[in-house]
Amino acid sequence: MFHWLEKNPFFFAVAVFLVIAFAGIIEIIPNFAQASRPVEGLKPYTPLEIAGRQIYIKESCNACHSQLIRPFKSETDRYGKYSLSGEYAYDRPFLWGSERTGPDLHRVGNYRTTDWHENHMKDPALIVPGSIMPKYPWLFTKNADLDTAYAEAYTVKAVFNVPYDQPNGVELGDRENAQKLMMAQAKEVVADMKDKDVKEAFEKGEIKEIVALIAYMNKLK
Numbered sequence: 001m002f003h004w005l006e007k008n009p010f011f012f013a014v015a016v017f018l019v020i021a022f023a024g025i026i027e028i029i030p031n032f033a034q035a036s037r038p039v040e041g042l043k044p045y046t047p048l049e050i051a052g053r054q055i056y057i058k059e060s061c062n063a064c065h066s067q068l069i070r071p072f073k074s075e076t077d078r079y080g081k082y083s084l085s086g087e088y089a090y091d092r093p094f095l096w097g098s099e100r101t102g103p104d105l106h107r108v109g110n111y112r113t114t115d116w117h118e119n120h121m122k123d124p125a126l127i128v129p130g131s132i133m134p135k136y137p138w139l140f141t142k143n144a145d146l147d148t149a150y151a152e153a154y155t156v157k158a159v160f161n162v163p164y165d166q167p168n169g170v171e172l173g174d175r176e177n178a179q180k181l182m183m184a185q186a187k188e189v190v191a192d193m194k195d196k197d198v199k200e201a202f203e204k205g206e207i208k209e210i211v212a213l214i215a216y217m218n219k220l221k
Contacts, residue, residue, distance in 0.1 A: 038089035044153075044162045045090060045219065047172070048182040048207070051149035052216025055209050057095070059136065066097035067106040067220070080107040090162055102133060109221040114192035117214045136210075140198055144212040150178045186211050189218070 045053060056062065069075050071082040083106055088094055112120075116127070122140070124133035153172055156162040164172035172178055189211050190202045198208050 037086050039084055039086035042087065042089060044156070044164055046181060046185055046215070047146065047149045047153045047178045048144075048185045048212055048215045049219045050152050050216075051144045051146055051182075051207075052212035052214065052219075053095075054145065054149060054152070055139070055213045056216055059139075061105075062095045062097045064099055064101035064133070065103065065105045066100055067104065068096040069104055069106050075104075079104045080110055090156070092156060092160070102131075105217070105220055107221055109218045112217070114189055114214050114218065115194065117217055118193050118195060118210065121210060121213070139210040139213060140195055140208055142209045143201075144207045144209045146179070146182055146207065146212075149182075149212075150175055153178065182207065185215055189214050 067083075069079045069081070069083045076082055087106075088096075120127045121136045123135055124131040153162075153164065157164045157172060171181065173181075183205075186202060186207045190199055193199065193211075193214075195210075198210060201208055202211070
């Protein structure tokens, strides 16, 4: 057998390729599967955070901001610990991005606060001199689409087996329970904000888009 392969270089090359490919699959796939599992302590997005994530996508924030910290000292010094694949286990779609017109936001929740985001979204250049980021005044007047956010949470739970209602979940429950969950989380965000209109709207039972977006940004850690 081996003598025959030595006399037929084409088949010998194919045999070598198959052996190396098989060994590579055996080595790579288990490691990849292990790395892609949720990291310890990772929780699914709450419905309010999903609403904020939908706003993040709608406003094309991912066009200028990445959410992927590479394992280089220059990146970790600026943004924090490099990203792990298991941290994206509940992200659909991934928002890794490649453009950095603005800074990476994967760990922005570790160093920015609710009031910072509030002021920054109102007037970025006032908070970061020289910033070319536009203002987003409509986020303070438009209500967040909470029904769509709940529908997405329910869908990823049913279709993708995202572990809501489990010890590491967020007690999604039915629509009424999810509404209570959204209002409770929004209350914490609004408490740290200064915008009177946003606060008055919340007292009437309304959650503005800026509140949902900040809830999502605070989740990124």
